[in-house]
Amino acid sequence: MAATDFKDYYAILGVSKTAEAAEIKRSFRKLARKYHPDVNPDNKAAEAKFKEVSEAYEVLSDSDKRKKYDQFGQYWQQASRAGGGVPGGGVPGGAGGFDFGSYGSFEEFIFELLGRKSGFGGAGGPGGARTQTRYQARPGTGGFGSAGFDTSGFGSSGFGFDPRTASGASSSRGLYDQTAELKLTMSEAFHGVEKRFSIGSESVKVRIPAGVKPGSKIRLKGKGARNPQTQQRGDVYLTVEIASHSFFQFDGDNLVCEVPIAPDEAVLGAKVEVPTPDGAVTVSIPAGVKSGQSLRLRGKGWPKKKGASRSDQLVKVVITPSKELSEKERSLYEQIKDSRQSDPRAEISNIKL
Known part of the structure; x- marks a missing residue:
């Protein structure tokens, strides 16, 4: 990633790097009210700004995340002046004892910083499942929190997030809803099957009804991401994929x-x-x-x-x-x-x- 892609979260919130937590919170609330999609319906620029502000606040409001962000930012500026980084792709020991050599990009570090690198655990069924986290404001969501990320990835035995394949956010789901692609064999889809998923530390059992077709939607109510302010959780929407069959x-x-x-x-x-x-x-x-x-x-x-x-x-x-x-x-x-x-x-x- 080019140095110009570095996101200055302090500048986004309009505060200094020495700003206290209370100042950061006041600035976030002011900007969030200004750019919230409820206040700016069908305004893509305001929506993008709201996501950016929410992302910045999620990092800077957490002392541990903010400390690591500050350390990585300093390294990013040094690597940029050195012409693209250290040979071999890492910084031994990292800045302040933090090792950044395992990150392929700044985005990859930030996604792990936000705690979204492994949103789901194992899931049954051949081929596992692909998951996507959708963060998108809509009327009635209430409160302000993390927004603007759509992370997706593949796992050999279940759900997993890979920030390197991140794309745009869905416009049809709630702010803390998540989506996942559930792969079934044709036999499982025909007869129906019971699947067990791990969502964080929670084990969830789901009954897939007989006769689901490709593209069918299954809703897991209250199993999505948690709103840090209200502690209420969004939903998980499973989209069924059926593996090809040799005859049917x-x-x-x-x-x-x-x-x-x-x-x-x-x-x-x-x-x-x-x-x-x-x-x-x-x-x-x-x-x-x-x-x-x-x-x-x-x-x-x-x-x-x-x-x-x-x-x-x-x-x-x-x-x-x-x-x-x-x-x-x-x-x-x-x-x-x-x-x-x-x-x-x-x-x-x-x-x-």
Whole structure:
């Protein structure tokens, strides 16, 4: 990060570096009232300023955070004058005994300083879950606190924040709401599953209902970030992601699959076994079926809301000739070719531009 990206929290709040806590608090309250989104609806510049002011206050109002910020700021200025930092990317021992060598950027340090590097603990399910913390003012949130960060990251076994992938804040959630992407297998989503999450030191058990679809929202009320003034907590919103399946895919509300059949089955018709989410069924393939034609299995698809019924399963027929023929099979195909009277390409023989 360039030196010009350094955020001077003292300048943002309009106080000196020797300012007492009471002065910092008075300045913050004054600026927060001035730029709060409730006072400046649809004003993006005021919204950005409010986030910046809140961020500055969160650091400078905490004595430990302020001390570390002061130390890192001094190092940042020295590194800038030295032409971009110390070779090897670290400062042995750091300033005042604080080691900054483990931080890849100033933003990374600040996010850990704010205590957002590990907002969630482990979660069940394949692939874990991606999480995002949304801090966004909206009417009725009440009070002023941390704002302006949207941190996201990936964990092999659960929730985790990575400040290096931070992006913009959501405009549709409360100031202390959080969002997470919950990955499920198709079997878990079809049958429903119970998951247990660790949010800080708290263990939360969540029942995922049968029939959730990609993009479904699950709300964990009162499990989000805590308002430092009111001690009330926001909500966590889980957005469902379903891992791809080797056979079943979604087609709107229905499921779709491809079933291979042999050329003789396409010509003569056949009865074939087709998998469905809850077991195989026998399907009649009509004589003369075309490759790509779909057959509908009513009520064999995805559970609908409240589990009262299910959507349909569409079976796409794919005619699949054998790549390895026996001598007898080849001979019979040769006989069919020699005795065939119809031309499958008759209708396209005269097409031109």
